[in-house]
Amino acid sequence: MGYLFDPDNWEWVVTENNLGFLLEAFLINLQIAVIAMVLALAVGLVLALGAIARPAPVRLAAKAWVDVFRNIPLILLILYLALSQPQSVRDFWSDSAPGFLPDALRSEFILAGIGGLVLYNSAVLAEVFRAGILSLARGQREAAAALGLSYLQQMRHVVLPQGLRRMVPATVSQLITLNKDTTLVSIIAIQEVVRSGRVLAGTAGNPFTGSGVAAPILHVMIFVGLLFVIANYALSRLSRRLETRESRRIATVRTAPRVSEAPPA
Amino acid sequence: MEDDAPAVTLDKVRKVFGDHVVLDDVSLRIATGEAIVVAGISGSGKSTMLRCINGLETIDGGEVTVDGRQVGRSERALAVLRRDIGMVFQQFNLFPHMTVERNVMLAPLKVRGMDERDARTRAHQLLERVGIPEKAKDYPADLSGGQQQRVAIARALAMQPKVMLFDEPTSALDPEMIREVLDVMRDLATSGMTMVVVTHEMGFAREVCDRIVFLDEGRIVEEAPPEEFFSAAKSARAREFVDKIIHH
Amino acid sequence: MDVLTDNLDDFAAGLWVTTRLVGAAFLVAVVLGTLVAALRVSESRPLRSVGGLYVETFRNVPLLVLLFITFPGLRRGGVDINAWTAGIIALGLYTSAYVAEVLRSGVAAVSQGQREAGLSLGFGQVAVLRRIVLPQAFRTVIGPLGSITIAMIKNSAIVGASIVALDDILKEARVVNSATFQTTEAFFWAAVCYLLLTLTATAAFRGLEARYAIRR
Ligand SMILES: Nc1ncnc2c1ncn2[C@@H]1O[C@H](COP(=O)(O)OP(=O)(O)OP(=O)(O)O)[C@@H](O)[C@H]1O
């Protein structure tokens, strides 16, 4: 306990630019999370539509894809992509990544990192979407069909607007998970906050490279953890707010006061 | 009131769920402008029969036609056919994410390709007709059940259907709201709309419809004008049914 | 296929390590999670806040960061902790927050009427919790606990992939990969091992659910 609370062990926080160094790296995590989220949402929606499509081969293929990728560890996907990525892809990205991107996002492994995050999260989100769409009462689709709307029109005007709205809270909480998962790309040498933390802990006590003030890894990682707790707590508050708003909105839709038995139709 | 060409025909229709025969050799002709009530105890196949008419259920034998056109299996052809068949559900099934007005306008805009102004004008006329013009901008959640059901009727009418199907439109309503919905339906029947109504409201059947079709275990066991149905049904099952409702 | 048959021992050993890791961490998570859930539903406001703080902390921190805290972090601080203990504690702590939330909402789902029925039969508060609320809550949480277990199996790979030196499935795959350079095969069979575990867990919890489901 003494070790943990000893002010000397926390001095690194206010030494030189250590704090800025970590915060800047944390920003990389947030950027990776947002990029991966946007892509995963798009891919996930396509997969979900595939999983509810009528042609059986499409449906089965989409379902199998989703079930495989959401049931294997994300870190396995990331490592595999990084290790199997051909040299040409690495070179392509290091050469042609837009210059305005931060260094970490121009790393030769970033495509593998983001690719893994998207592969895994799109499968998870597809399942969320599918459930959101299927939870729509069958009556909604039948009412649209009875009006003469085509399959695509039913999807576009009736099913998706309601399904997507229901998924907003779940998507925000998935963003929390994704945010945490961005730390995994540190394992493939991308300079985000965990890796920066390790650099700090490894070098900060070194009078030649660091500031000469020791930055114990325990303290650095507690600090990094705190950054995530704060950012994700804010997100989870947002998610909960959206959720109550959503359930209030749905609850006000009058449901039948008396139905003698569960009607099959 | 009857034309020569029937609006709806069912010819030896058969429908099974698993090994449960839900409709068994059902044949029926409904003339243009006719309003019929379909009666029968719970589980006798009333909803299923109605849903076969607009292809929400696919049939396993026989043939259904609407306005001379066969009700097939292709979704594309069904979508075209359904433009001319309105349907009103027990649970209203309004689209909760759209205003009342948008609910009514959706199909004319997207299916008929009508322009926004005409669709809105028509929506307002119909809301006027069902007695709730002031609710156009509200969301379904803010309406009473009776009002929601009247919007659902307006929504179906907006496609100017040739036939209207009603599946227990008042069964989910509180008693004080049943009247307002039945009044709208009565006006519709008077205006000459071809209607197929599944309902337990025998008062409505007696006063409004031209013919009662009585289903029992997936078969039509009685077809008669209301006065005859209530006083002199031929089949034992129908008499039993009538006795029960009259003595309750 | 050669990659699998030639290295069957390694993959089997990895599977066993992952299974033990998940099993031990599951126990930690359920014990801690139950304690924290009890805090979360207690009558005392400060205790509830402590429970809330615990949940928010461990749910929002990345597992990898926790692992750096429990292993190199504590060791540098002079705590003599081994890789297994550190891995189990980190994975267990992380998961316990989710378990606590699931148990709490399970308890909340048991209606006030059930409680009142128990109280009016003469049971005390604690007895009502123990005999009426918890058994019902436990059944409703079987499904969510299943999802947590599956997440745990997947998360266990982070333990092996970070510095904690445990030779789990993923670690074995990397060893095989560096020995054979058959990257795709090595990772493919590792993925199959994980699928084996996650799908088994899915089936097991479905079975439990079917058996103990409460029909309402
Ligand atoms: N999708 C379905 N799958 C299996 N069985 C069904 C399905 N829909 C209806 N059935 C069965 O078909 C029979 C007839 O159902 P239907 O809904 O047509 O009856 P109904 O006369 O409308 O009854 P109610 O008055 O209760 O609405 C019932 O036994 C019902 O259980």
Ligand SMILES: [Mg+2]
């Ligand atoms: Mg019915």
